[in-house]
Amino acid sequence: MTPSHHPTAPALLEPADWRQQVLTRVSGESAARFAGVFGSGEENGGVRLAAILFPPETEDPLILQALLRPGALAYPSLSTELPAALWYERVLHDLFGITPTGHPRLDPLLLPPQDSEHAPLPGTGRRPRPFDPDESALPQVLTGPGVFTITHGPVRSGVTESVEYLVETPGESIPRIQIRVFHKHRGVSKRFEQLTPQDGTLVAERVEGIACVAHALAFCHAVERCAGLAVPWAACLVRVLYAELERIANHLDGMIKLTDAAGLAVATARFALHKERILRLTGHLCGSRFARSTVVPGGVTSLPALAPPVLNHELAQLHQAIMNDWRAAMDTPSFLDRLRGTGHLVPDLARAHGALGPIGKASGCASDARYERPYDAYTALGLGPLPNHAEGDAMARTHVRGTEIGHSFRLLTQTIDELSNLHEDEPLRVPVPEDLTGETAGWAEAPQGEVLYLLRFDQGRVTRCAPRSASFHNLVLFHEVFATDILTDFPFIEASFGLSIAGVAI
Template sequence: MRIDEFGFPNLVRLSDFAGRSSAFLARVDHATWIRAAATICEAGGRLISLWGAEEAPGIFAISAAYALEDGILWLQLPVGDGHGAGDGYPEISTVFPCAIRMQRAAYELVGLRAIGAGDTRPWLNHGNWPADYFPLQKLSSGTEQFQSQEADYAFVHVEGDGVHEIAVGPIHAGVIEPGHFRFSVVGEKVLRLEERLGYAHRGIERLFEHVPALDGQRLAGRIAGDTTVAFTWAYCMAVERALCIQIPPRAQWLRALLLERERIANHLGDLGALGNDAGFAYGLAHFSRLKEDWLRLNNQAFGHRYLMDRIVPGGAATNIDLRFITAILTQCDHIDAQVRVMQHIYDDHSGLQDRFAGAGILSERVAKHFGVCGLVGRASGRKTDVRVDHPYPPYHEVQVQMVSDERGDVAARVAVRFGEIYESIRLIRTLLADLPGGEIVSRIEYTGSPSRGVGWIEGWRGDVFVALETGASGTLLRCHCHDPSWQNWPALEHAIIGNIVPDFPLINKSFNLNYAGHDL
């Protein structure tokens, strides 16, 4: 379904994405909000994100961003009459189940309640602030301090003969981020898993309000250290669309080069960790070496191992010269050959395949139900990739070949990672072979007019989304960033059902979702 088929009387085109995608904004009433969600779901569209904002003292709006055939539809529903958040807004989790936790977060941060929602338990607030305090409301500075009042969380209890609970976390061994997992089991077989996250809330969305729009990419790049390129690019895209900034072609191609290098680095690390979690330490050692070589060349060629702060509004912060182009192409040949050898080992190793095959199955039906995206969705036959479906420069020219699998288990998620490494290597070769000349950053003349913009980038986990509103003085009135883990965490609870508890670390790693990146 196309966006113009909705017939919104006040539909505003925010931007054209060169390629096949645009972004539109429409203000709607309660009835249209509900009807639009149902229509979009029936048409095969998906919910990207949901968030709230206080537009003026006592005047609120709840927003939802949807992915449709021809781009992004950003719907805003005004809530409140100048005296508070009003009666709330109609909940949409019955249509898009992935909205449940987003709605809970919107209430805790802004005070907008989803009317009719079945789950209203706290999500981000672990007793760290009072229930009547909302950190993103204008009366709050975000710096208030409160004595912790943490209370027991109302986990769902499973009853029956032989059923008992295993509590894991929120503190884990090693350097893993905090998250609590409550297993209901009979013996070692998992009947139910319930997650509790939100321990890593950092107040990033409030911090954006104190950063000039043209400097916010530094904060965006620190939302998730392993996804710094995707978040920075999405932020810069949103600013550039809001301010009508044209990007030099060379900068667009350099951004894609950085993004594909970020994708490969993470896949190399994951393949080693997955081998190790299945008892194959050789895989960890070999892939760790390959990843380290990859990161070292990042540092030499671009000045940062993880490519942080390499993208800025208007273009790129760093160029690349001929000697590093040659080095990258040589490294691609080496990595390609080495990874193919390792894939043969992984595929032929009976011990690995015994652990991978059939573990943590996520069916296409369940993936669709939760709106699962990224590599996890593609490994379950859900073929979504913004680079393919809604290509932005330069992906509308280089033609990404989507990698997918139908099995939905750990083996499928491993296979997709292997395939995406090969495809990213092909893209890097193409990008370097056809790299345009010219400048790498545009001169920006900021007019200071209030505006809105969105950014949408296919990161290595899935699509990263940024929606922002600028003020007349060049400040950010609101900047909402969305990590694909919001959609994928609930699906993990289903993938573990019927498996044994010792397989959870392996299944969890095959998803490799972000804790802090969605606790904003």
């Protein structure tokens, strides 16, 4: 990213005006895409609200801010007219004690119920008190003859993340699901406070472990936008290299879970082998299977350890083996029967919500930051056509991931060719000012979709960091896709979503 000027702080609006401006901007033919609403505590007890929108006519985000004064932590809810804000406002209630009046379902999401004076208030020096998890049963809402509830999680079989699903069912169909994610909440947004940009990157890599590179990129892009830095071309290439390797590994992981749910033992083993080979290759290139400590503010730490010809050879073999097994799986009738029509996300709902990543692309909502707001070497590389389907089921989401794997290998070939043409003395990073001050947003396209960071700095230290993963933005749609499905479809729908609960419960 090469901004031409330092970002300026947006003007603060009155809450009612702020709400109206947000709703006006996201409606109409040239509507902006709603990317989230975040809070930041003020030392006097007030809270600043920031809504991030992406207008179609510009790459830069529009940040609309409002100030809630001490003793008046309430505003008319956005969710009544903008359902995509539903979970964002629940988080505001948990972390800041804010009441979005009229909100349709303001029960806790990240934290158990507590009084507002003990809210952690990210952005202030307040240290949150220890709290006990809310282990009370979620209330059943659905009633009728034969209706009962199945509590699925938080402890589940296999190596899966902690999440609690409350399935309300009359026996086979799934008319309603509730989700509780607080088991994975770690207070990460508070952990960023008072860190340097360098140390903040280390925390960002651990926000959502399956997307270390994407989170590090989004954080560093925000730093670089705030400082007005131009990242060296060599670093831009290296960043793309690790981002696309991460994408391939994640999409293979999704196929592992899908084939395992279908009982295809050989296919599961084959895709697990391919994923392991990708991770080992990444480890050979930089010393970390997840490419940690490679992306840093201002650039990268090193070039890949393997020579371009060797790396190209390794990737060519991997590409052929992966696509051969992918085609074999997608030619297996018993596997396709479990995907076709399963977990259907209506395209109109996906567009209204601004669904991200493969979930959005499979439902006609083809949003991708690499295309819309390109960064690093994506500005010059040939991305290929954007995957876009309209079926909206698990099959379409799997097709999107297969297409993206092919695109990733082609991007890797281009990147390696560019790396082979670099001069030996090419710089890999530029320094970040020690007195960095300002506020801005940064983004990157993770395998799950757009990762977004809202950052504020004061004299070289992070004073507020609000990370938002695609997993958080998309998981609320999980409620919406069970209209024609039954209990045995559950693992296929969950695997086809491909989300991280750690990325939700930040």
